[in-house]
């Protein structure tokens with residue numbers, strides 16, 4: 001029997017309408033467009049407004065679009081994996097809620113929390129279920145309402161993050177396309193530099209934790225930056241070398257969108273011209289698990305069957321990694 005590969009056969013995405021610009025942020029904290037553009041590279045980010053709305057509302061819209069674009073019936077889906085650090089609630093999983101909202105009733109579903117590497121970890125996991133021959137249709141969705149954990153009085157974190165969601169469909173193929181290889185890592189020592197202090201089992205929510213603003217993102221930006229630059233670049237170059245892919249051969253780098261300077265440093269180490277790097281951080285900021293599939297969606301019409309893509313990210317955990325993808329279809 002020939003080898004079964006797991007190939008991405010469609011993408012879908014959704015970002016909320018509300019645009020939070022640098023100018024509006026400048027009225028909330030002591031910052032300005034010039035600092036944010038120079039140090040991070042973000043012009044605006046999307047924010048999900050509305051009482052009771054959560055990441056599942058974003059995820060459901062992305063998955064709905066994916067189902068429609070690929071002509072997939074909800075009943076055909078075997079598994080849905082949601083990558084998120086902003087679940088609707090501690091339990092049940094946001095993946096369960098998304099499945100319910102789009103009418104996926106005969107699949108199983110679960111969440112993966114791997115910080116900004118969540119989409120990479122989830123894609124690798126979903127691919128295994130296809131490659132094993134067990135399932136035929138697996139959806140991987142990154143969905144984040146980052147605005148729910150951002151402290152809009154902290155100028156060192158509030159410009160960075162935005163809300164959004166994007167999803168891919170994985171299916172089996174015997175052709176030499178799809179998820180070719182993965183290099184994924186975690187280093188738990190990094191948790192001290194980027195985490196949410198309260199709300200988990202070691203420090204449940206209380207009046208004190210709320211007063212101390214411990215339900216927001218805590219980030220020591222410099223430490224995270226330093227590790228992000230070296231690890232994202234190292235793992236991406238390692239992937240190129242392992243597969244003898246030159247900077248000319250590689251069609252696209254699809255990097256996590258945390259900071260334009262991290263993306264540029266990674267691309268430089270890989271020897272890539274900027275035309276081969278997907279960058280949309282200016283429009284959406286850091287949507288954590290959604291950045292990479294949001295790029296795939298935006299660039300879908302420029303991708304050709306057989307293109308080599310390296311998906312690369314770094315985030316809380318620390319977590320990081322790269323996935324080599326041979327793109328599976330021409331623009332439809």
Ligand code: UT7
Nearest residue numbers: 030031032035039116155156221222224225228258259315
């Ligand atoms: O996706 C998850 C992983 N996360 C990341 O990859 C984020 C990695 N880190 C970063 O991207 C950067 O470290 C930040 C964007 C978070 C910060 O940029 P930075 O260049 O490292 O700035 P800094 O924290 O070293 O601050 C430099 C200066 C400070 O002022 P002083 O002490 O030099 O007077 C800050 O107070 O910039 C000041 N500053 C600001 N000024 C205007 C910090 N935030 C702002 C702001 N506007 N929003």
